[in-house]
Amino acid sequence: MSRQEDIKLLRINYLRGPNMWTYRPVLEVWLDLGKLEDYPSNLLPGFTERLTAALPALIEHHCGVGERGGFLQRLQEGTWCGHVLEHIVIELLNLAGMPTGFGQTRSTSQRGVYRMVFRARDEQVARCALAEGHTLLMAAINDEAFDVDAAVARVRDKLDDCYLGPSTAAIVAAATDRRIPHIRLNDGNLVQLGHGARQRRIWTAETDMTSAIAEGIAGDKDLTKTLLKSCGVPVPEGAAVKSAEAAWDAAQELGLPVVVKPSDGNHGRGVTLDLRLREDVMAAFKLAEEHGSEVLVESYIPGNEHRLLVVGGKVVAAARGDIATVTGDGVQTVAQLIDSQINTDPRRGLTEEFPLNRINPLEDAVILLDLERQGLKLDDVPTAGRQVLIQRNGNVAIDCTDQVHPEVAHTVSLAARVIGLDIAGVDVVARDIGRPLQEQGGAIVEVNAGPGLLMHLKPAEGMPQPVGQAIIDHLFAEDENGRIPIVGIAGSRGTHTVARIVAWLLHLNGRHVGLACRDGLFLGPRRVERKNSARWEASHRLLMNRGVDAVVIENSAESVLRDGLAYDRCQVGVITDMGGIASLSEFDVLSEDQLYKVLRTQVDVVLSEGAAVLNADVARLLDMAELSDGEVILYGADGDAPALAEHRAKGGRAVFLRGGAAVLAQGSSETSGANVEALLRRFAASSAATSAEIDASVALAAVATAWAMNIPPELISAGLDTFVPELQA
DSSP, X not given: OOOOOOOEEEEEEEEOSOOSSOSSOEEEEEEEOGGGGGOOGGGSTTHHHHHHHHOGGGGGOOGGGTSTTHHHHHHHHOOOHHHHHHHHHHHHHHHHTOOOOOEEEEEOSSXXXXXXXXXXXXXXXXXXXHHHHHHHHHHHHTTXXXXXXXXXXXXXXXXXXXXXXXXXXXXXXXXXXXXOOEXXXXXXXXXXXXXXXXXXXXXXXXXXXXXXXXXXXXXXXXXXXXXXXXXXXXOOOEEEESSHXXXXXXXXXXXXXXXXXXXXXXXXXXXEEEEOSHHHHHHHHHHHHTTSSSEEEEEOOOSEEEEEEEETTEEEXXXXXXXXXXXXXXXXXXXHHIIIIITTXXXXXXXXXXXXXXXXXXXXXXXXXHHHHTTOOTTOOOOTTOEEEEESSSOOOEEOGGGOOHHHHHHHHHHHHHHTOSEEEEEEEESOTTSOHHHHTOEEEEEEESOOOHHHXXXXXXXXXXXXXHHHHHHSOTTOOOOOOEEEEEOSSSHHHHHHHHHHHHHHTTOOEEEEETTEEEETTEEEEOSOOOSXXXXXXXXXXXXXXXXXXXXXXXXXXXXXXXXXXXXXEEEOOSOOGGGGGGGTOOSHHHHHHHHXXXXXXXXXXXXXXXXXXXGGGGGGGGGOSSEEEEEEEETTSHHHHHHHHTTOEEEEEETTEEEEEETTEEXXXXXXXXXXXXXXXXXXXXXXXXXXXXXXXHHHHHXXXXXXXXXXXXXXXXOOOOOOO
16 A cells, blocks of 8 residues: 555634533544545554554553453554544643543545544644654554654653643542633642632742731741741751851860751752761852852751651641662763663652752762762762762652651641741751650751742652642631532523623622623723623633632623633533634534534533523523523523423423513512613613613513522512613723
């Protein structure tokens, strides 16, 4: 068979929120198979064998068969290349460390053109995986060479560049477990947890509760020690010095051995331990001077280095350090021994996913100084059996949380409170963390703001600790989820008017309301942008606004298809009609059944304590009632309509028109509410000055939505009487 032309990627679209495919962000790819439409996998000689040889873990993909080996069965029976690309991309993401299980491929109305989607936590990582998967697929089809390991490495590099770091990702995962939404605010690790006025923010392991003053204190080791000592926390004696000679004088005064370190360094840089000789102290001073603005000389505290994590005043995790040594064999140099005996440890690596760092002595002057103190250089060959100290600190990755003595935990917690940090990494030196510090001469040597969590999440030895959960529990009370009420309104006619009326009623009910609709972007009654804001970006901005405690968002079918919803879940989801299909041809939405799948997204995301509001006069919308996790409220023009009568008979809530007024009914109970006729007359009188579209159905939708938001009927009635249809210029 001659070489096949590449599958064309016609369109790549990142759906950033819930969409017609799934609740989560996906990358949607439109594919043109070209001549390969006539060649499913079973008609491509040797293709399945080449592909499974390149990606053997494809046997784990269940696919539609629902069991291990399901996708391989589909390959052997014959499946089209768009579906194959879906599974290749998913497998590449799995191999790169971003586990992905969701994908779908569906044909379109054009022969050979398919829509393929897969779960995409990050757009750039997903695009990279797609590009690599596309190349791999064509190589397998045409029996060409392809380096899978290199492709996975490129995806992993993109993941490291673009995705959240492991500490931040652990906190976000814990938030997701508690159904707290999150928004990434920059390309790094600044993340918003929750929405609007109920949000909190984290930046790795710092929070919006972390005091800038406390962070400044923690960065000054001498000031930290002074404050801790004043509160009875054991710290090593020490002094700040200005010169190497002064360092030696201080060491003699304190008593040898000593530690020399920068006053404002971090990650152990420039810290030299157990110094006993004048030349060593003076050399250590020069090294510390390079890493900080001031140099400290402290009494040396014997024992192991420990890192205890304090969150909200409680010790939630602890890790112990260990020294790194090599043993001479009489053949290898010190540098070679480091590589063969230390850096071969699979727990060591250059990225944050590894609990221990690879040791590069050329980048760590402390290692070179310690070697010099042992009379060695990197290219020296130690005698067989000689143990050589390589690194005294920087290896804190052995979990010891269960061993921490209560007195130690109390002292460490006190240290964090004295400095003023809500989250702190407290460094303790002690022979045994299971004994009180005072009785063994142990001490707290540093208190760190923004501590790394990796040593607790992925220790080199011992059990991982749920530190992400501890931070989320610190930020949010047990009954809090960071959510504000969100009303999403979907349809084609009058939805912007429904949104404006609902926002007005919420405003009267005492809410600080954000509104995004085609009439603009509103904060309270004030319009802050006049351009069409019924789009993802504008809605997203409202969710980021700390001054907003309720949001109303107009969603068109086009915005759902182009971007997805701006929120993961909502309090109330409204569907007004099934119109507007003529404008959706570019998305290959040509039938009512296809439009139904798009619009149902709004109902799919209703919270269990929320409500779906549906127009009972549109028969197809009644089918969506069973999709709602929450309550269903129906509205319609005729209170005697069978759908409303049946719904009320089951105790459901309904809104309908009688005598020109909206009636709010539940079961057999009825409350006469807003004067709809008066509202329609006012709209008619101002029709030349307003963009609003309104009829009785639009008014009833607004009333039903306000009722779903638990606004009292009396206030709904007063709100419709005072709603002004005109918009200020």
